[in-house]
Amino acid sequence: MPELPEIETVRRDLEKSVLGARIVRVKADDPLIMPPSEARRMKRALKGQTIDDLDRCGKVLVISVSGGWSVLQRFGMTGQMYPQPGDEPLPPCTRLVWELEDGRRIVYRDARRFGETRLVKTAELQRALGEDCRLGHDALLSDLSAEEFAALLADHAVPIKNFLLDQTHLAGIGNIYASEILHRCRIHPETPANALLPRQAREVLRVTRTVLAEAVAAQGTTISDYRTGENLSGGYQKFLRVYGREGGKCQRRGCGGEVVRIVQAGRSTFFCAKCQK
DNA sequence: AGCGATGTTGGCGG
DNA sequence: TCCGCCAACATCGC
Ligand SMILES: [Zn+2]
Numbered sequence: 001m002p003e004l005p006e007i008e009t010v011r012r013d014l015e016k017s018v019l020g021a022r023i024v025r026v027k028a029d030d031p032l033i034m035p036p037s038e039a040r041r042m043k044r045a046l047k048g049q050t051i052d053d054l055d056r057c058g059k060v061l062v063i064s065v066s067g068g069w070s071v072l073q074r075f076g077m078t079g080q081m082y083p084q085p086g087d088e089p090l091p092p093c094t095r096l097v098w099e100l101e102d103g104r105r106i107v108y109r110d111a112r113r114f115g116e117t118r119l120v121k122t123a124e125l126q127r128a129l130g131e132d133c134r135l136g137h138d139a140l141l142s143d144l145s146a147e148e149f150a151a152l153l154a155d156h157a158v159p160i161k162n163f164l165l166d167q168t169h170l171a172g173i174g175n176i177y178a179s180e181i182l183h184r185c186r187i188h189p190e191t192p193a194n195a196l197l198p199r200q201a202r203e204v205l206r207v208t209r210t211v212l213a214e215a216v217a218a219q220g221t222t223i224s225d226y227r228t229g230e231n232l233s234g235g236y237q238k239f240l241r242v243y244g245r246e247g248g249k250c251q252r253r254g255c256g257g258e259v260v261r262i263v264q265a266g267r268s269t270f271f272c273a274k275c276q277k
Numbered sequence: 278a279g280c281g282a283t284g285t286t287g288g289c290g291g
Numbered sequence: 292t293c294c295g296c297c298a299a300c301a302t303c304g305c
Pocket of ligand 1: 250251252255256257272273274275276
């Protein structure tokens with residue numbers, strides 16, 4: 001379920017564990033994750049290079065190596081990525097393996113195979129992220145102003161929940177955090193984006209950054225499959241206020257409303273029917 | 278056993 | 292062009 005906080009957690013973990021490591025061989029044999037021709041190119045491009053930088057844009061992990069190439073890793077619904085000792089057997093659903101000179105192997109696991117791996121020239125990273133991946137402003141790190149955000153909202157009549165999931169506007173918010181953000185803002189998820197008041201626009205942007213930062217601090221949310229870059233569970237699931245809590249009571253002080261579930265754009269949305277207007 | 282749910286994202290059609 | 296729906300896939304729970 002990797003959304004921005006989960007990918008950022010993996011990025012930080014890998015930065016600590018494998019930055020500077022030399023790659024001796026890469027295995028990539030799943031055509032759904034990466035087409036065979038591109039996989040062959042990636043194996044050639046990574047062999048013998050060192051891992052020089054770990055970055056992230058939205059939900060995309062960016063691994064740059066010496067020699068001018070970068071790997072874009074999307075995690076889909078069930079992606080995991082972490083290094084393990086060389087004598088440990090590869091876990092089920094391993095789709096990629098990066099063999100390191102020190103004997104460790106970085107594995108990318110992905111049961112459902114909604115993930116995707118791409119190889120791009122480091123010099124073309126920004127173009128690839130913007131034009132190919134069509135990623136908008138990073139939801140955590142961009143310096144987008146409240147006025148600029150309000151202008152984006154004003155251009156779109158879709159429900160605010162759908163707007164938040166659209167990676168071409170803000171990149172990084174997924175289904176869990178969209179519900180959490182709107183609950184904290186007391187905004188009904190079906191409110192048209194262009195109906196938000198200026199103060200609500202400001203609030204959504206501010207709360208987005210707050211919630212994502214809190215989730216990063218807790219190492220992300222593990223509902224079922226997500227693991228950190230150290231193959232550990234995240235901790236933010238303990239702090240979710242509405243996601244997955246259908247039928248529960250709203251914990252907002254003095255509210256006591258019921259958390260309900262609706263479906264928007266084919267995805268579950270959870271919100272408090274009493275305090276979110 | 279079968280059905281419906283699941284963190285994402287694209288393509289398709291109205 | 293905008294926007295809602297559905298499939299891609301595998302697993303798990305009712
Ligand atoms: Zn409430």
